[in-house]
Amino acid sequence: MSVLLLQLAGPLQAWGSAARFARRTTENAPTKSGVLGLLAAAQGRERTSDLSDLAALRFGVRLDQPGTRVRDYQTARHLDTGAAMPVSERFYLADAVFVAAVKGEDALIGELHRAVRAPEFLPYLGRRSCPPARPIDIGVRTRMGLEEALAVEEWRASAWYQRSRARQATVTLTTLIDAAPGATGADSLRDLPLSFNPLHRRYALRGLRTDTVEVANPRARRPAVPAHDPTSLLGGD
Numbered sequence: 001m002s003v004l005l006l007q008l009a010g011p012l013q014a015w016g017s018a019a020r021f022a023r024r025t026t027e028n029a030p031t032k033s034g035v036l037g038l039l040a041a042a043q044g045r046e047r048t049s050d051l052s053d054l055a056a057l058r059f060g061v062r063l064d065q066p067g068t069r070v071r072d073y074q075t076a077r078h079l080d081t082g083a084a085m086p087v088s089e090r091f092y093l094a095d096a097v098f099v100a101a102v103k104g105e106d107a108l109i110g111e112l113h114r115a116v117r118a119p120e121f122l123p124y125l126g127r128r129s130c131p132p133a134r135p136i137d138i139g140v141r142t143r144m145g146l147e148e149a150l151a152v153e154e155w156r157a158s159a160w161y162q163r164s165r166a167r168q169a170t171v172t173l174t175t176l177i178d179a180a181p182g183a184t185g186a187d188s189l190r191d192l193p194l195s196f197n198p199l200h201r202r203y204a205l206r207g208l209r210t211d212t213v214e215v216a217n218p219r220a221r222r223p224a225v226p227a228h229d230p231t232s233l234l235g236g237d
Contacts, residue, residue: 002109003149005138006035006116007156009097013067014090014126017191017203022088026126028066029176032059033193033203034126035100038136039112040196044120047196055192058103060177062150062213065157067096092130097157099138103146113140150175151213162219169220172212179207 014026015034036054070092076085102112116123116137124130141149155162155171165171179186186207194202 001103002106003101003103003141003144003146004109004112004116005141005149005153006038006100006102006136007097007134007138008035008100008125008132008136009065009156009158010125010130010133012070012092012094012125012130013096013098014092014130016126017189022086024088024090026069026091026093027189028069028093029061029063029174030098030100030126031189031191032178032206033191035059035061035102036193037196038123038125039102039115041121042115042119042123043111044115047198049196051193051195053104053108055194056104057108058146058178060101060103060146060150060175062099062101062153063174063176064099064155065095065097065161067093070094095158097161099150099153099156101146101149103149106142109140113137147175147177147211150177151215153215155215155217159219162217165217166219166221168217170214171217172214175211175213176208177211179209181205181207183207183209185209 008030013030014024015029015031016025017027017031017033036051036057040049040051040054072090072092074088074090077083078085102109123132123136125132138153181188186209188205188207190203190205192204192206194204
C-alpha cells in the first residue's frame with residue numbers, strides 16, 4: 001500500500017458537498033469527491049466512467065492554511081429569451097493551502113501519480129474557475145500509513161503565513177481522515193462519489209474523523225542568546 005500526497009493551493013478554492021440551485025457553498029477543506037474528481041480528470045476518465053476503484057481509496061486532508069471564506073454572486077440571462085436568471089451566490093476559500101492524501105494499492109497509486117504529473121485534463125480546485133497556484137504533486141510515500149504521511153509532511157503554508165506565526169516553533173494543524181461508518185466520534189458527510197454522470201450525479205455518506213498533528217515551523221524565530229560577560233564570575237575586593 002502507498003500514499004499519494006497532493007498540495008492544493010490557490011487564490012480561490014471551492015469544495016462543495018451540498019451545493020444546490022442558486023446557492024453554491026463550500027466546505028472548510030477539500031472533499032473526497034472533489035479530490036477524486038481531480039484525479040479522475042487527470043487520468044482522462046469520462047464523467048460516466050466507473051469510480052469504484054477511486055471511491056475505495058482511503059482519503060485524508062490536512063489544513064495547512066485554512067484561508068478566508070468569501071462570497072461572490074453571478075448574474076446571467078437566458079440564451080434564447082434574454083430573460084434574467086436568478087442571482088447565483090458562490091462561496092470560496094481565499095488563500096488556502098491543504099495537503100490531501102489518498103492511500104491504496106501500489107499499482108493504482110502509481111497510475112494516479114503519473115496522471116497528476118502529466119494530466120489529461122487540467123486540474124482545478126473544486127471549480128473550473130479555481131486553478132492551482134503551485135504544483136499539485138508532492139510525491140508517493142511508501143511503508144507508512146495515511147495518518148503518518150500527513151503527520152510528517154512539512155508545513156506547506158505560504159511563507160507570509162508561516163512568518164505570521166514566527167513565535168511558534170511548532171504549529172497544530174487539523175486533519176480530516178476517513179473513518180469507518182458509525183465509528184465513535186466520527187462525523188458523516190455525503191461526499192463519497194458513486195457517479196459523476198452530469199445527468200444523475202450520485203454520492204453516498206462517508207465517515208470522517210477530526211484530529212490534529214504537530215509540525216515544525218521552518219520560519220520560527222530563534223530564541224535570543226543572552227549577552228555573555230566573561231568577567232561575571234570573577235570576584236573583586
